[in-house]
Amino acid sequence: MRFEAITWERLTDALAERVLKTGPADGGSWTRVAVDGAPAAGTGALAAALADALRLRGRSVLAVGTAGFLRPASLRYEYGREDPDTYYDGWFDTGALRREVFGPLEPGGTGLVLPDLWDPAGDRATRSPRVALAPGGVLVLHGPLLLGHWFPFDLTVHLRLSPAALRRRTEAGERWTLPAFERYEAEEDPARAADVVVRADDPRHPAWHGPEG
Template sequence: MRLPVTPTTTLWRDLRDRVRRQSPAGRVIVAVDGLDGAGKTVFADGLAEVFAETGDAVFRAGIDGFHRPRIERYARGRRSPEGFYLDSYDYPTFRRVLIDPFRDGAQTAAATGFQLAAFDVVRDAPVESQWVTAPLDAVLVVDGIFLNRPQLRDLWDWSIWLDVPFEMAFARMALRDGSDPDPDAPANARYRQGQELYLDEARPREAASVIVDNTDLARPRIVGHG
């Protein structure tokens, strides 16, 4: 079913067309990066839907499906910003069960299975393996924080940075999670400072293919390129 025409869906279709001009066939991986609370999941879901409108085989994954166990995430302390940035996600598993087999499937006629999630952070336990396959031409849309860190950049054919101020991001998280909306609140220090480490080290705005101002969810707009 085709999505209605709105400023948001028009932008999604524009981005889809840009990706397809660069990569008209084969396996394509698109990353949607941004602060926690930037609107990444909804944006990535919509982007996947407009790819599907044109008949693409589309798959969705989030880096949140590849958390590390709690004991590892908090090894540096429950309040550690470094721990949040460095220890939240299991990137080797992410590459091994999703990215690498998705890529490998474009090189062979044999079906290569991949896994869209590996860990349930709420249960703090691995999920039951569910392997899926794709045709030779397929799109994978991945959303999450820290996706343009240096060791991941080579994974993406295209990446989007959703730009919102910290104040807006934490206000949205407060509505979503019941957390403190003040970015400077002590309870938010781990998350704000961890993301500041990422911004300083990785410079994700510069690494992204395109920068989208997502402050107004009803009217996102392209404001730059990496």
């Protein structure tokens, strides 16, 4: 895979233009974008920048993080607080994401998206109101382990870290999750599955491989 050096600003603009050209594959009214990657890769920052770039281009945008769709602690910690297999298979409520985020954006849907469901600090429902995403709008879902769930994304972006960079940039208290990302690489091969791959080992000097790269 050949990567081209790029700045974050140019990358964000290129992704925004790509989103505008992509459109919803199911003939619906909303485009759905994934920004996938380990927490250390900074998916939230890229998702926020992409959302801003799309708003400047006249699009309604809602950025949603999977951190707001964790399962209750009783399920996440059923096999201990540092079980990488549970992190991989059971931390994120994929059913709720399908129902509350993707469901309203299906053809003929209401466009009323739940931006978050569960507060991990208080271990209780957030009770956040639904947010109306106007027809023609864009959902940007960001977080780890997004590929392989058959979510109906129209464009997928993967922030790739080499194993060494992932270990170096992951906080010491979170390194127990590293085997989950090794499993993700082996089972889903996100760099091959994603439409756009961004190499982010050095956050000051990203490089990308994509449809226009």
